[in-house]
Structure formats: structure tokens, C-alpha cells
Amino acid sequence: MTRVWTYGDDVNTDQMFPGKYTYTCSTPEEIAPHLFEDLDPAFAGEAGDGDVILAGEYFGCGSSREHPAKGLRHVGIRAVVAKSFARIFFRSAINQGLLVVECPEAVEAYSEGDEVIIDEERGVVTVGGREFAFPPYPEKVKAILAAGGLQALLKRS
Amino acid sequence: MTTNANTKTFAEEFFSRRLGREVRPGEIVTAAPDVVLSHDNSAAIIGNFRKMAGEDGRVGYPERIVIILDHTVPAPSEKHAANHALIRGFVKEQRIKSFYDVGCGGICHQVLPEMGHVAPGRLIVGSDSHTPTHGALGAFACGIDRTETAGLWLQEETWFKVPRTIRFNLEGELPRCVFAKDLILTLIGRVGAAGANYRSVEFAGPGVASLSIDDRLTVTNLAAEMGAKNAVFPVDEAAREWLDRMGVEYDPADIVPLSDDADFEAVHPVDLAAIEPVVALPHQVDRVIPVGEAAGRPFDQGLIGTCTNGRLSDLREAAAVLEGRRVAEGVRLLVLPASEEVYANALLDGTLAALHAAGAVVLNPGCGPCLGAHQGALAPGETCLSTANRNFKGRMGCKEAEIILASPATVAASAAKGVIADPRETICE
Numbered sequence A: 001m002t003r004v005w006t007y008g009d010d011v012n013t014d015q016m017f018p019g020k021y022t023y024t025c026s027t028p029e030e031i032a033p034h035l036f037e038d039l040d041p042a043f044a045g046e047a048g049d050g051d052v053i054l055a056g057e058y059f060g061c062g063s064s065r066e067h068p069a070k071g072l073r074h075v076g077i078r079a080v081v082a083k084s085f086a087r088i089f090f091r092s093a094i095n096q097g098l099l100v101v102e103c104p105e106a107v108e109a110y111s112e113g114d115e116v117i118i119d120e121e122r123g124v125v126t127v128g129g130r131e132f133a134f135p136p137y138p139e140k141v142k143a144i145l146a147a148g149g150l151q152a153l154l155k156r157s
Numbered sequence B: 001m002t003t004n005a006n007t008k009t010f011a012e013e014f015f016s017r018r019l020g021r022e023v024r025p026g027e028i029v030t031a032a033p034d035v036v037l038s039h040d041n042s043a044a045i046i047g048n049f050r051k052m053a054g055e056d057g058r059v060g061y062p063e064r065i066v067i068i069l070d071h072t073v074p075a076p077s078e079k080h081a082a083n084h085a086l087i088r089g090f091v092k093e094q095r096i097k098s099f100y101d102v103g104c105g106g107i108c109h110q111v112l113p114e115m116g117h118v119a120p121g122r123l124i125v126g127s128d129s130h131t132p133t134h135g136a137l138g139a140f141a142c143g144i145d146r147t148e149t150a151g152l153w154l155q156e157e158t159w160f161k162v163p164r165t166i167r168f169n170l171e172g173e174l175p176r177c178v179f180a181k182d183l184i185l186t187l188i189g190r191v192g193a194a195g196a197n198y199r200s201v202e203f204a205g206p207g208v209a210s211l212s213i214d215d216r217l218t219v220t221n222l223a224a225e226m227g228a229k230n231a232v233f234p235v236d237e238a239a240r241e242w243l244d245r246m247g248v249e250y251d252p253a254d255i256v257p258l259s260d261d262a263d264f265e266a267v268h269p270v271d272l273a274a275i276e277p278v279v280a281l282p283h284q285v286d287r288v289i290p291v292g293e294a295a296g297r298p299f300d301q302g303l304i305g306t307c308t309n310g311r312l313s314d315l316r317e318a319a320a321v322l323e324g325r326r327v328a329e330g331v332r333l334l335v336l337p338a339s340e341e342v343y344a345n346a347l348l349d350g351t352l353a354a355l356h357a358a359g360a361v362v363l364n365p366g367c368g369p370c371l372g373a374h375q376g377a378l379a380p381g382e383t384c385l386s387t388a389n390r391n392f393k394g395r396m397g398c399k400e401a402e403i404i405l406a407s408p409a410t411v412a413a414s415a416a417k418g419v420i421a422d423p424r425e426t427i428c429e
Helices: A028-034 A067-074 A087-095 A104-109 A139-147 A150-156 B010-019 B042-053 B078-093 B108-114 B131-137 B146-154 B180-191 B206-210 B213-226 B237-245 B312-322 B340-348 B351-357 B408-417 B423-427
Strands: A004-006 A052-055 A079-082 A100-102 A116-119 A124-127 A130-133 B028-031 B035-038 B065-068 B098-100 B123-126 B140-143 B158-161 B165-171 B200-204 B230-232 B266-271 B278-280 B288-290 B301-304 B332-335 B383-386 B402-405
Touching: A028 A067, A052 A104, A052 A116, A067 A087, A079 A104, A079 A116, A087 A100, A087 A139, A087 B146, A104 A124, A104 A130, A139 A150, A139 B028, A139 B158, A150 B042, A150 B146, B010 B028, B010 B140, B010 B165, B010 B200, B035 B108, B035 B146, B042 B078, B042 B146, B065 B108, B078 B098, B108 B131, B108 B213, B108 B340, B123 B131, B123 B146, B131 B140, B131 B213, B131 B230, B131 B237, B140 B230, B146 B158, B165 B206, B180 B213, B180 B266, B180 B278, B180 B288, B200 B213, B213 B230, B213 B237, B213 B312, B301 B312, B301 B408, B312 B340, B312 B351, B312 B408, B312 B423, B332 B408, B340 B351, B383 B408, B408 B423
Parallel strands: A004 A052, A052 A079, A079 A100, B035 B065, B035 B123, B065 B098, B123 B140, B165 B200, B165 B266, B200 B230, B301 B332, B301 B383, B383 B402
Antiparallel strands: A116 A124, A124 A130, B028 B158, B278 B288, B278 B402
16 A cells, blocks of 8 residues: 655755765665655655655755655655745756656645545646646656656666 | 747746747746856766766767866865866867866856857756856856756756746846845845745846846846746846957847746835845855844955856955955955956956955965865854855855855955944945
């Protein structure tokens, strides 16, 4: 059973992956155990394949850091749906192959127990049976996400 | 030109022209940048590039790549020197022509416009967070990460989210002894450090005419500190004159006009005449207070330079303030011209001699101590009064030091007094 992890506004990159590890952990395997260490100690041990993160405004603010996105993709997070993202995190997430969706209505609509389904082809987030639209990504971005990040995409071609 | 150009923001009009169709905010589009800028971090980017393209891979678009060494020049350690050597080797191997080595350029955000890489309507990306600077001349310029920069050495296009737009309408003129730095710090204080997150920021209105190109570059440079994706000024007579003087070639049809009738997320009227000298207190750029409220506060080091305030007009302001005065005992004043061009001009017109005579330490062009790598590190407990754009904890290398941001005139006036001082008391007395 996949889970929906919900967080508030202004989740910063230090809470997602503490700065003190940035020079000692660089592979996804090294990053994963420290994910959300200062935000939600349960996350790293329990989050798994297909889980969804719902968050408020300005998700990923703070220092420019590729680690959180890399780690979240590694543990199999299906997508982060937020009311808004900090710009650097948003770019970094896509370039690391992590699906990020800005859809404030979907975040507002969620109540505990609702199933959250993301259809990136159509650009729809379904929350407890109700559909919310977001602008679908162009083919180029879909290709980055499908390949698991920009580096993986360009390596293959 | 599309028929309803006058109802679109700069960002919407810019990408609509690029794509040949109407785009809307929030939409993600792909486009080919005209300039891909990187600096000393090119060493890391080369690593990313090799992983993508293989050890003998070739860059796809060498003519649009611009590499400018500025963060740690000359190299302060063997490790930094090895990185520079790696970059020089790569540049030669890949036949990248726009490479500005130590002694040939200066800070990337000053060299890029000076050397004609910035022109109206150009799409400029850089692996540096202050890349929005180049919107001062009508380009769409934004920061990207290292992986993405490596990707753009290999493939033509990348993706852009069409941002929503915040407009500042400038009216009137800045009072005497009040500068562009005071203006943009005041605006950051008003909207907050995330006030323009992911937004395009437009500076327009009749007040623009009173701001020099140096002033505008200071404003767009610091717009990054309100979270802006890009920032832009209209290309007016002053901008065209500046571009002509620098010998920049561009097609006037590429100028993307700013419209007052677009759908802005917010419009902020700004009365330039009401701006006063301010400082930003540690450790956030939006902790802005009038300089008078910080007056008398001691500091150890003054810094005049960086991509925010190392231009000729900045150095001249500082020299004018220090004329007939000396840097007070107990204070060190560091001056770094932003580029070799600025350095040469400040040397020829006597500005550097005046600063030196006043007791300033004139260093070579580059980022210097701004990011804590070399040339003026701080000790625990020390305070730096700086013209830079960031005062984050640890930014200048020491977590127990403090950084206060101000204009070059404020730093110079304060250096003469030995404590933070209102420059109006010195220059307008």
C-alpha cells in the first residue's frame, strides 16, 4: 500500500537533507537514510515505492542542493505535489528525474485517507476521486523524467 | 511580432516570440539558449559532461559557451589551481573561444555584458544564481544547475517554465547620496526574500530613465535575492547607447518591449525620491533597515566590489566619499574592481590612486572574499560591511562572523568613520 506524506509550507532543503552530509553522501544509497531527517524522522525508514508527497507553499526553499531530489527518486517517490516550489528545487527535481507537480487545488482538497493518483500524460491529479488539472509537461521534459534524469537521458542517446 | 503584444508580460512575449505561438504563465516550454555561462564551477561541470558524453565526447555548441574564471582568481590553493588547469585543457580541447582566463576578464556578470555577450532579446542561462543580472539590457537571463549546464554543452535546448510576473513601477529620481543598492535592498525588504519566488520581475516606469546602466545591473543582480527567476529593464535610449558604446551587435527587432497593460500578479509603485540609504542586517538580505538605525555599529572589514557593486561608478562614488579622508584605524577596506576593464579605467582616471591613498587595499578583479574562498576571510566575531548581494551565515567562510550589506558610498563613509555611518552626513554635509 502506497502512502501519502503531507507537509506544510516552506519545507527547506536542510530539513530534506541536512547540509552536514552534503560532502560525505553523494550516491542515492548514501542519501536515502538521511532524507527528511530534520522534518519527519519516520520518513526515511518507511517511505517507499509509489508514495506521494503533498506539500504547501515554497517546497524546497533554501540552499541549492541536488541531494534531496536524487534521494527521493531513489526511494521510489512517485511525485511531489505542492502548492508551489522554490525555483532551484523545481529545476533540480526534474533534472534528477523526480516528478514535481504544482497544483494548489489538489493539495487543498486532500483529507487523510484519500488516494492520490497522478496522470502526467493528461496533466491530472486525482485526490479522493476528484480531478485537478495541471499543465502537462512537454515531451522533452517527459523524456528526462522517464529516463530517470538528464544525465541518464543524455548518456543513453 | 504578435498582434496583442501589448497585453503580455516580458516573459510571455519573450517565449511567445521564441516559440512562434502564444504561451501562458505556468506552461513549460523548451528553447535553445543563446549563451551558456559558467565560471570556476566549469571544473565540476566537465565531470558531469564526461559522464554524459564519455571521455572523448565533444561539446555540441562551442560558440555559445562562455567560461569566465572569477570565483577564486588567482588560484589560492593547489586544488583550485588544478581545477583551473582542467578547465584550460578542456577549453583548448573543445575549441571554446569565449574563455576569459585570469587577467583577461573579471567577474562573469560584469565581463558578459562588457564583452558583448549580452544583447536585447537574447536567452542567457548561467550556472550561477546571479545570472538575472543580464536582464538589465533586455535579455531573458536566469540561473540553472550544473547538471543542466553540462546538458547544454551537449544538446541544444532546455526547458523553461513561463513565470508569472511582478512589476515595479519606478517614479521620480533617487535623492542625492542615495543609490541603486539602497533602492533594490529597500524593495527586497518590502517583498521579502521569497517575495518574487519563481517570478519574472519587471522594472519600468518613468523613473527608469534616471538610472544608469551600472545602476540597473545592480538592481537586476539583487533581484535574485527576492527569489526572481529573471529580472528585466526596458531597452531605452540609455541602454541602446551603452550597447553601441560596447560595440554589441544586435537586431533592434529583437528588443522585447515592456507593456503596462499585461496581466501582472502584483504591481508595486515605487517613489524613488522616498528611498533612503539602508543596510541589510545579518543573516538575511531582507532584514533591511535605514542606515541611521545601524549608525555607530562597529565593523572590522569593508568590502567594495563583487558582481553587485564593483563597477566604475561604484568605485568613483567610494573615492569621492573618501576624498580628503582616510580609512579609520581598526578597519580594513578591500576594493575589487569587477573586471579588468573597470580596473583599467579606474587606474587611468585616478580612482584607484585615490582609494589607495585613503588606505584601501586594492585587489585584482574577481569575486574575492564574497563567497568565503580567499582574499579577505573573516575571523569569528568579526563583521564585514559589504557591497555584495548575500549576507548569509558563513557566506564569507566563517559561521561566527557577520555580514551587513550596503551601498559603496555607505561602506566608504563608514570606513572613514570606523563605524557604520550615513553617507549623507559625509558627502552632503
